[in-house]
Amino acid sequence: MTDETKKKVEDKIVGLVKEYAGKKRFKPIDIVKEMEKEFASEGLTKDDIKGALKEIMDDEKLVYGYAGGSFLTLPENK
Amino acid sequence: MGKKHQTPLLDELKKGKWISFVREIERAAEKSERTEDLLGQVEESYRDKVNHWKHGGMAGVKGYGAGMVGRFSEFPEKYPGIKECHSMRIIPSAGFFYNSDFLRKLADISEKHAGGLLNFHGATGNIQILGMSQAEAEDAFQAIAELGFDLGGSGSDLRTPSCCAGQARCEFANYDTMKICHDLTEEYQDELHRPAFNYKFKFKFSGCANDCVASAARSDLAFIGTWKDKIKINQGEVKNYVQKFNVQKYVLDKCPTKCMWFEGDNLVIDDENCVKCMHCINEMPKALRAGDEKGASILIGAKAPLVTGPRMGMMLVPFYDINEDAKNDYEQLKALISNMWEFWDEFGVSRERIGELIGRVGLNTFLEGIGLEPMPEMVEHPRSNPFIKFTEEGEE
Numbered sequence: 276m277t278d279e280t281k282k283k284v285e286d287k288i289v290g291l292v293k294e295y296a297g298k299k300r301f302k303p304i305d306i307v308k309e310m311e312k313e314f315a316s317e318g319l320t321k322d323d324i325k326g327a328l329k330e331i332m333d334d335e336k337l338v339y340g341y342a343g344g345s346f347l348t349l350p351e352n353k
Numbered sequence: 354m355g356k357k358h359q360t361p362l363l364d365e366l367k368k369g370k371w372i373s374f375v376r377e378i379e380r381a382a383e384k385s386e387r388t389e390d391l392l393g394q395v396e397e398s399y400r401d402k403v404n405h406w407k408h409g410g411m412a413g414v415k416g417y418g419a420g421m422v423g424r425f426s427e428f429p430e431k432y433p434g435i436k437e438c439h440s441m442r443i444i445p446s447a448g449f450f451y452n453s454d455f456l457r458k459l460a461d462i463s464e465k466h467a468g469g470l471l472n473f474h475g476a477t478g479n480i481q482i483l484g485m486s487q488a489e490a491e492d493a494f495q496a497i498a499e500l501g502f503d504l505g506g507s508g509s510d511l512r513t514p515s516c517c518a519g520q521a522r523c524e525f526a527n528y529d530t531m532k533i534c535h536d537l538t539e540e541y542q543d544e545l546h547r548p549a550f551n552y553k554f555k556f557k558f559s560g561c562a563n564d565c566v567a568s569a570a571r572s573d574l575a576f577i578g579t580w581k582d583k584i585k586i587n588q589g590e591v592k593n594y595v596q597k598f599n600v601q602k603y604v605l606d607k608c609p610t611k612c613m614w615f616e617g618d619n620l621v622i623d624d625e626n627c628v629k630c631m632h633c634i635n636e637m638p639k640a641l642r643a644g645d646e647k648g649a650s651i652l653i654g655a656k657a658p659l660v661t662g663p664r665m666g667m668m669l670v671p672f673y674d675i676n677e678d679a680k681n682d683y684e685q686l687k688a689l690i691s692n693m694w695e696f697w698d699e700f701g702v703s704r705e706r707i708g709e710l711i712g713r714v715g716l717n718t719f720l721e722g723i724g725l726e727p728m729p730e731m732v733e734h735p736r737s738n739p740f741i742k743f744t745e746e747g748e749e
Contacts, residue, residue, distance in 0.1 A: 302509065303418075303549040304698055329547060332416055339418030340411055344704050345508035345548030351411060 276323045284310055284319070284327040289336050292347050300346035303328060357386075358393030362400060381469035387434030387484055388468035394432050412439040412487055414494040418548045420504025421490060437486040440472070442479035442505035443497055444538060444545075447531035448518040449474065458500055466493035476657075477555060478515030478566070479505040510548035514538050516558035517565040525634065526560030527578030527647040528675045534558045536683065550694070551701035561643070562631040568652070568666070573707050574690070575652040575666045576673070582644035583624040584633070590640035591620045604636045648674045653693075654708025664708045667716075671730040692723040 276284075288306055295301065310324045331337050340348040363375045378395070382388040398404045405427040412423035422440040429436035443459075445451075459480070463471050468484030475481045485493060494504065505513035514537055517523065519530030537556060538545070544554075557568030560578040568575035594600055595618075605613050612626040613633060620640075622633075634641045651673050652666030670689075678685045693707065696719065701710045711719045720727055 302551070302703060303547070304551060307549070308698075325543070325547075325549065328549075329543070332418065332547065335415065338411065339413060339508065339548060341423060341508045344552060345418055345510065348411075 276319060276326075280314070280317055280319070281323075281327050281330070284314060284324060285331050285336070287313060288328065288331060288347075292337055292349060296349055300340070300342065300348070302344060302346055306347060357389040358396060360392050360396040363392060363396050378470065384464060385434075385468040385484075387438075388470060390426075390432035390434035391438065391468065391470075391484065394426060394428065394435060397428075406438075412437070412490065414490050414504065417504060417546045419507045419510045419546050420494075421485070422507050434468075435484065438468075438483070439485045439487065439490070440475075441467070441482040441485050441490065441493060441497075442475065442477075442507055442513065443482070443502050444505045444513050445474060445478055445480050445515070447516055447534040447538075448521050449478075450518075450521070455500060455502075459497075462493055462496045466490075466496070474515075476571070477506070477512045478557075479513050504546065506545045506553070508548040509550045509552050510546070510554070511541050511544035511550070512553050512555045513545065514541075514556040514558070515566055517560050519558075519560045523560060523565075524638070525563060525578075525631065525643070527580055527643055528560060528576075528649055529679075530558040530560045530576075530578070532679065533576065533675060533683070536679075540683075540687070551697060552704045552706055554694075554697075554707065558649075562629055563635065568655070570655050570663070570665055571657060572655055572666070573653065574669075574693075575655060576649040576675075577652065579629045579648060579650050579672065580644040581646040581648070581672055584622050584627065584644060585642040586620055586622065587640050587642075588619055591637065592618060594637045594640055600637070604633050607632055648672050648676070651689075654706070654711055656706045656708055661709055661712075664712075666708075667711075667733055668728075668730045669725070671728060689723070689725070692725075696722040 288310065291306065291309070292301055306328065307321055307324045311319065311321060314324075332339070335350055337347050338350050340346050360375075366375045367373045375392075378388060378392055382392055394405055407425040407427055408423070412421040414420065420442050422442065424438045424440065426432050426435045426438060460469075460471070463469055463482045466485060466489040467482045470483040472481035472483055482493065497504070514534050516530035516534035517526070519526040519528070521531060534556075544550075554574070555572040556574050556576070557566045557572035558576045559566050559568045562577055562579065564577060568577060591600070601615075605615075609630055609632075610626045610628055612623040614621055634643065650668060651670035653669040654664055655666035656664050673686070697707050697710055700714060700722070701707070705713075716731065717727065
């Protein structure tokens with residue numbers, strides 16, 4: 276995966292969580308499936324997307340929340 | 354120092370000669386105001402017959418989605434010390450071996466960053482520091498990391514694998530439980546720290562069917578030590594046991610498959626029908642030993658009650674040659690686990706354990722999905738439904 280594609284995937288994931296904030300809780304696996312479909316034409320694997328997700332969490336653009344199951348959410352200060 | 358909160362109901366739990374958790378919390382409260390508040394709230398819980406914790410929420414350390422379990426008091430103004438009272442989970446060493454220096458340092462971390470209360474060990478096997486606030490989590494985590502330890506699993510992820518003391522302490526262990534537990538913990542660091550499953554997934558490793566870590570009841574994938582060949586019999590020692598107690602009554606009659614009997618003074622075992630339950634070996638350890646061809650049975654799908662009630666694990670792989678696969682870095686096992694997780698990712702729904710998924714889609718579908726051939730040992734019990742429709746080829 277090129278840096279450019281990785282950036283696109285990261286922006287897409289963060290954008291999706293932002294767009295649905297307060298309306299829908301995305302499990303990480305939901306995001307991975309969604310991105311697999313979204314970027315199917317670019318041949319991205321599940322591991323590529325998990326790698327992008329890992330960087331998003333390391334950069335604290337998103338954080339994990341828990342309510343019965345784990346989900347992705349925006350950090351409290353955003 | 355006088356008591357901050359009156360606790361007449363908890364005081365009842367200090368009576369008697371056994372260790373009391375109330376006394377332990379009180380000891381910790383002597384040094385920690387927040388733990389005093391914990392006593393106050395627990396007293397209220399006993400009075401009201403409900404607990405006053407709020408579950409979940411945001412608690413964690415940078416980059417990790419697991420390792421902290423959020424607990425918030427329902428009465429933050431009344432008990433400010435436990436407004437946040439999170440648990441920090443730490444991966445134990447395989448087999449739960451620690452040196453005293455580590456324990457002292459861990460106790461210091463607990464006193465400095467939490468209320469001085471520790472839990473050895475949680476249901477999954479983690480060490481837990483109790484009563485931590487989010488503000489202290491990062492510093493506590495760094496201090497733990499400096500001791501060479503790491504945070505464990507929580508949420509929808511791979512939970513901290515756990516194992517019995519295995520070959521380090523037990524003559525019954527049929528494989529090195531600690532090695533595989535350690536190796537798989539190292540292998541699946543991402544799955545442990547970053548929740549990416551539909552729900553939790555647990556590995557547990559028991560060296561024999563005594564199952565000291567309750568893997569058959571408490572883990573999604575249980576590894577229970579077993580053997581393929583014959584039980585080794587020392588007839589001389591059998592005769593010694595016969596002198597000491599009623600072997601017929603307490604061993605032979607309790608054999609689940611009745612595969613043992615006496616021919617004259619000699620004990621005979623029909624190993625073909627032995628289910629390796631360990632009962633006879635437990636009763637006569639000097640006379641009977643497991644065979645030499647050792648490995649593990651893999652069971653799938655156990656869980657404690659939550660969504661659909663408790664389940665015991667069901668047989669998935671009757672004999673897995675751990676020692677052979679370990680030489681290839683567990684290539685076979687990792688492929689099996691990967692196939693199972695793929696199937697669960699694809700077809701599982703939110704908060705559905707893998708055993709519940711198998712119950713919903715059927716074992717046949719699951720086996721096809723993960724590329725495993727059905728085997729007679731997987732049959733849990735004979736069919737009870739008499740209405741069976743056969744096809745022309747004679748198949749159901």
